[in-house]
Amino acid sequence: MGVKEPPDFLAHKDGDSVAVAVxxxxxxxxxxxxxxxxxxxxxxxxxxxxxGHKLALTDISSGADVIEYGIRIGTxxxxxxxxxxxxxxxxxxxxxxxxVA
Amino acid sequence: xxxxxxxxxxxxxxxxxxxxxxxxxxxxxxLSNAAAEGVAHLVPGILPLPHAFGRLQFGPDLDLxxxxxxxxxxxxxxxxxxxxxxxPNWTNRVVDGIAKTGKRVHGLSIEGRxxxxxxxxxxxxxxxxxxxASELKRQPVERSEVLITMKDGESDTTTGLGSxxxxxxxxxxxxxxxxxxxFGETSELTGGEHLxxxxxxxxxxxxxxxxxYDDYIAMIDGTGANLLGSQPTQGNIAxxxxxIEEKALGNIVKMGQVxxxxxxxxxxxPVRSGLHFMDTSSAAAExxxxxxxxxGVVNLFPTGQGNVIGNPVQPVVxxxxxxxxxxxxxxxxxxxxxxVLSQAxxxxxxxxxLIALVERTINGRLTCAELLGHREFTFTKLYRSA
Numbered sequence: 486m487g488v489k490e491p492p493d494f495l496a497h498k499d500g501d502s503v504a505v506a507v508x509x510x511x512x513x514x515x516x517x518x519x520x521x522x523x524x525x526x527x528x529x530x531x532x533x534x535x536x537g538h539k540l541a542l543t544d545i546s547s548g549a550d551v552i553e554y555g556i557r558i559g560t561x562x563x564x565x566x567x568x569x570x571x572x573x574x575x576x577x578x579x580x581x582x583x584x585v586a
Numbered sequence: 587x588x589x590x591x592x593x594x595x596x597x598x599x600x601x602x603x604x605x606x607x608x609x610x611x612x613x614x615x616x617l618s619n620a621a622a623e624g625v626a627h628l629v630p631g632i633l634p635l636p637h638a639f640g641r642l643q644f645g646p647d648l649d650l651x652x653x654x655x656x657x658x659x660x661x662x663x664x665x666x667x668x669x670x671x672x673x674p675n676w677t678n679r680v681v682d683g684i685a686k687t688g689k690r691v692h693g694l695s696i697e698g699r700x701x702x703x704x705x706x707x708x709x710x711x712x713x714x715x716x717x718x719a720s721e722l723k724r725q726p727v728e729r730s731e732v733l734i735t736m737k738d739g740e741s742d743t744t745t746g747l748g749s750x751x752x753x754x755x756x757x758x759x760x761x762x763x764x765x766x767x768x769f770g771e772t773s774e775l776t777g778g779e780h781l782x783x784x785x786x787x788x789x790x791x792x793x794x795x796x797x798x799y800d801d802y803i804a805m806i807d808g809t810g811a812n813l814l815g816s817q818p819t820q821g822n823i824a825x826x827x828x829x830i831e832e833k834a835l836g837n838i839v840k841m842g843q844v845x846x847x848x849x850x851x852x853x854x855x856p857v858r859s860g861l862h863f864m865d866t867s868s869a870a871a872e873x874x875x876x877x878x879x880x881x882g883v884v885n886l887f888p889t890g891q892g893n894v895i896g897n898p899v900q901p902v903v904x905x906x907x908x909x910x911x912x913x914x915x916x917x918x919x920x921x922x923x924x925x926v927l928s929q930a931x932x933x934x935x936x937x938x939x940l941i942a943l944v945e946r947t948i949n950g951r952l953t954c955a956e957l958l959g960h961r962e963f964t965f966t967k968l969y970r971s972a
Contacts, residue, residue, distance in 0.1 A: 491929060505744075505826065507927045508909075520747070535826070536826075536908070536909070537742045537825050537826035538743070539828070553835065554839075557777070558828070558832035558835060559828060559831055559832065572826065573814065573823060573828050573829075576828050577828075578814075579777075580776050580777055580830060581776070581806075581813055583810060583812045584814040585812060585814065586814060
């Protein structure tokens with residue numbers, strides 16, 4: 486593998502609505518890509534996102550599915566804007582209805 | 587087959603292959619722990635397996651305890667066993683179960699004699715078993731004979747992005763070489779269980795998988811509890827995992843693109859090769875203990891935030907793709923694949939590194955968990971004792 490810029494974040498599948506920070510990220514312009522699919526995406530990050538935590542790649546309406554791995558990982562519990570930090574404060578399990586922050 | 591780098595192991599009387607050569611003193615119940623540890627004190631090379639249960643259990647919960655005791659005693663990483671119980675009936679049931687493997691096993695019961703006489707006889711037998719085991723030689727073995735188990739712990743999003751993709755690389759190669767791999771963590775398939783059901787090789791396996799999954803989830807649902815903080819754990823959440831579905835989809839990555847050839851009850855040994863589901867808790871020590879009962883001889887343990895678990899019988903290989911954990915928990919990490927996350931290494935490159943390390947572990951290299959004395963031996967309890 487040739488020398489290349491390490492990514493700020495990685496997403497699993499084309500069409501995922503969230504991606505994972507692969508280093509601690511400050512608000513501002515961040516660049517990342519997909520394990521499979523398009524090579525490069527730029528996002529204006531609205532919050533700091535620690536390594537391993539998620540950022541929104543798209544706007545997600547309250548109640549809509551949140552997609553990672555090409556599959557639903559839960560639903561948005563409030564409106565989420567592209568570039569926002571995504572975690573238990575704004576998404577919840579769609580399967581375990583009692584499991585809420 | 588050229589890539590098989592001279593694997594060696596201990597071939598046992600029943601034909602199964604071990605990666606370790608433990609002589610074990612196995613208490614049937616909590617009351618017998620002191621005598622078991624007394625034997626190990628007199629014969630320091632003996633491995634005692636104290637645990638918390640074994641009294642007044644009944645029905646399926648008792649069956650599971652017997653399956654765990656007999657399975658662990660029968661594990662090919664164990665050369666011979668001294669079994670100690672408070673009374674003779676259940677002690678003999680464990681002895682008879684282990685004896686079916688053909689390995690040497692000696693039972694002692696405490697009632698009517700007391701600890702000290704049992705310890706004296708147990709120590710004499712254990713000394714003899716251990717001395718004989720010390721002369722057993724490793725022999726060349728094939729990948730197809732080495733039963734691998736796997737379990738995630740303190741997962742985070744780097745598990746699905748990194749360490750489990752690397753683990754899947756090994757799993758796919760092990761299975762294509764005729765090997766057997768067991769995964770478990772029933773509740774931790776939630777949100778992706780349909781993907782595994784689709785991969786079951788036939789209707790019988792699929793129905794059993796679905797029944798085991800549905801029963802476990804019904805037990806959880808029946809409590810009506812909010813599981814956030816338990817499953818996913820506080821550590822999972824600190825690592826960035828937000829829901830059970832997200833955790834499960836990361837977990838499932840490590841199964842690679844391999845069909846599911848078997849669905850096993852907790853602690854049940856597989857009878858054919860390929861990838862098997864085992865119905866287990868997602869708690870690390872409970873899960874790996876059941877996998878030892880199922881005959882696992884090396885455990886792959888991808889971790890995000892740095893779970894420190896070990897097992898007395900199976901070497902547990904810790905794998906992380908989290909660069910912070912690889913540094914802060916370096917004492918516990920056997921394989922650092924954080925370069926997959928920075929895209930400085932490919933999954934194939936890191937996967938070959940993992941295979942090399944696992945093969946050295948099979949051949950006798952001690953894992954961090956073994957070196958640090960992690961011997962978690964934890965029974966799964968289905969309900970209260972009578």
